[in-house]
Amino acid sequence: MTYKVLVSDKLGEAGIKLFEQENDIEVDVKTDLSPEELKEIIGQYHGLAVRSATKVTKELLDAAENLRAIGRAGIGVDNIDVDEATRRGIIVMNTPGGNVVTTAEHAISMMMALTRNIPQGTASLKDGRWDKKKLQGREVMNKTLGVIGFGKIGSIAANRARGLKMNVIVYDPVVTPENIKKAKCEPVSLDELYERSDYITIHVPKIKKTANMINKDAFAKMKDGVMLIHCARGGIVDEDALYDALKMGKVGGAAIDVFATEPPPEGFKLFEFDNVICTPHLGASTAEAQTNVAVDIARQLIAYLKSDTIQNAVNVPSVSGKVLEELDPFIRLADRMGRMLSQLSEGHIKSVEIDYDGNFGDNDMAPVRTAVVCGLLEPLVLDDVNAVNAPYLAKEKGIKVLESSSDDAQEFINLITVTVKTDKDTNVVSGTLFGKSDPRIVRINDFRLEMRPSGNLALIHNMDIPGEIGVIGTILGDHKVNIARMTVGQEEPEGERNIVFLRTDTPLTKEVLDKLETYPRTRRVIYMEL
Ligand SMILES: NC(=O)c1ccc[n+]([C@@H]2O[C@H](COP(=O)([O-])OP(=O)(O)OC[C@H]3O[C@@H](n4cnc5c(N)ncnc54)[C@H](O)[C@@H]3O)[C@@H](O)[C@H]2O)c1
């Protein structure tokens, strides 16, 4: 299979080369497309590589019928409708490491440029003026820098600021005070950060909670003359509130790299202030960072398209190729168990319980859990179900997914037992591996058996009476259906019922199934193709 990848924003050459080196990947680089142009061509692509400029909206995804993966060469994914991608089973990944030093360095450069009026000095000098007196600045040594968001970039910016002998105070609700102190910074509340900072630099992700977080109320709490550095994402600072704060002199200067609308509209009102300096979203724009993120995203997209290996996904847990390889036989078993349970169960599914008994190594079983859910949902829903959207679809349908584990797998080395409860019934299937990779179903509800879960399978609930198996054999023989394998399940505790589990060489027609169900007495037949 050949996978087509579209690169729709400017991407480092080294990344493009990686795509080109793959025999089974075709890459097209088409930047600066209008939303309409992009919508027209997106249907043919399996992978899409973007930065901030491409807006991956629901409308675009509506047309992206073959798209499996969106790769963001950078960090912020607020230009991508991640929920919609998830619902459609499209993986979204970013490159969290490649541009962080570059961006922290940009924030520090912006702070220094702002405090020493470097852009203003350049402009006035080129304009023929010698504004030496007017453009006097101030030192940053011993001043207090407030860092909002102490993740990858915030912590590097704080480290560089410590090198400039600044006092660094930090607000981050997730990072522990110990970790902030270890970096020789002081953890504080957000209000305290506003009250004490001479400079504030913002390094939070753009999410619902951080949209316009630096607003009128925040500015009101800040020190008079505070200088603001904003190199995170547009929309975190309320630009109207910043305008008012600059006008009142509450904010003494702002260095802005990112804007609510990019590029900002003509006559953008923040440009009227001399003490506002700007860059056109250059935070990540160094040769080093662009090579890093381009290479990272190309590798990640190639790995996912070719081998389903997930790295740095923002909408599904990451799994390395090695772990996937180890778990692969369990994943296949789990998928089949889910499919069987889907066909055994009647009514609305309420919950799925997965028990892992015995030895599964130290692996995170998330891919196995997802495979059970995929198998369970696939026969029931219209959407394509995969590892990306399965948890989302289960949640949307109100299905609880529970897991437990124990060391005791009875006579097996490892045993997966899945119990599906609906509003009408409860069904249980257990499966294991024979050897390292040969999947077997060893229990269906009250019956112990042993059957490979693949091919054309019929599960026939009988009364345990003489001649019954002969009748089934005769019906199939009369219709020229060859039985490849037959297992009779033993009821536990021993009772009057049994189940016959058949694998046939050819699919069973409706006529055969009707006969099996009614002749000469009623049986329950569940037919599945796995
Ligand atoms: N200007 C650019 O070109 C450029 C380049 C790279 C990254 N970025 C942006 O920089 C930002 C930071 O990136 P990162 O890699 O450091 O992310 P990160 O995920 O490593 O760190 C973000 C930190 O913010 C914290 N946080 C979340 N909500 C918060 C809140 N309400 N208040 C305080 N802290 C909060 C998180 O706990 C986390 O520690 C992102 O918005 C990213 O998109 C911009």
Ligand SMILES: O=C(O)[C@H](O)COP(=O)(O)O
């Ligand atoms: O979040 C990011 O990585 C930055 O905002 C960089 O965006 P860009 O790749 O569009 O320059």
